Amino acid sequence: MRQGTIEVEARLIERIMERRNALLSSAEAEAENILKAAEEEARKIREEADSQILGLIGSELKAIRDRVLGGANVEGRKMLVEVREEAISRGFDEAEKRLISIAAGKDKSIDYWDILKRRIIEACSSIGGREFLVSANKRDTRRLKRSSGEVEKLLKKTLGGDIDLVFEAPIECLGGIVVRNREGTKIFYNTLEGRLLKVRRGIEAEIAEVLGVG
């Protein structure tokens, strides 16, 4: 066979194979596009169905939303309330410690004896009369007994006339006093813990503001 004929044959085979491959590649590409388009259409159909179903079960979805988000909001608010309560309690706990220190005379910046005298005057003035029974803790009772003359003098000046003070058996308290009239019909609680409790009821909101948790 001649060389020229072999070359013609080879070129012919090559050209036909190229065309064949091109035909198949083109068909495969078209098939791929068709499938892609179908997938896209199927996806849209599913999405549309989902959207319709979500519309149908709207009330159930709203119930879930309300329950879960409502729960989170309640829990969150509870968290803030707890922080508020803890901060306020810590403030009052620390204040109580400070009051114990003041009543024990450890805090030299405050004259506890002067405060105690003022509390007695306040209580006696409020009760009225001439005879008063005074209760305080052991330490303050001792001090009051020791300086009863001074206290009575102060009361005399404030209330006028003679004053009779009777110091009763000591009571358990941080400090301050409880005063009653002879008949026991009027009692004035002026202990430090009593006052602390009263202050807590009165200015808790203000304290919360100061602490930044109002």
Added chain:
Amino acid sequence: MEVGRLISISEKLQELLKNAEKEAEDIVARAREQAERMVSEAKVEAERKIRLARLGQGIDEYLKEAEEKVTKEAEEILKEFRKRSEASKQVAKKQLERAVELIVNEVLMG
């Protein structure tokens, strides 16, 4: 003889090309069939789901998915509250002394 051989090869190649054309048509036809099936199945499935949902059935997946989504939102809300709580704690810590002074003063002098 050589011309005869060339004609024979040429005929075989034409046959090959014809087969390839047929194969290409088949590829596209199969893809069209598959595509139609896919769309048709999607439509049938969608109609079935909608029908069931109207009867209140087959909605568990939707509800579960919704719950998961809203749970994530809830976690974000809680995260925000935690941040606020932490900030409040820090402020309270800084302001503690001032609050104690105010309380003690109110108890002793008020």
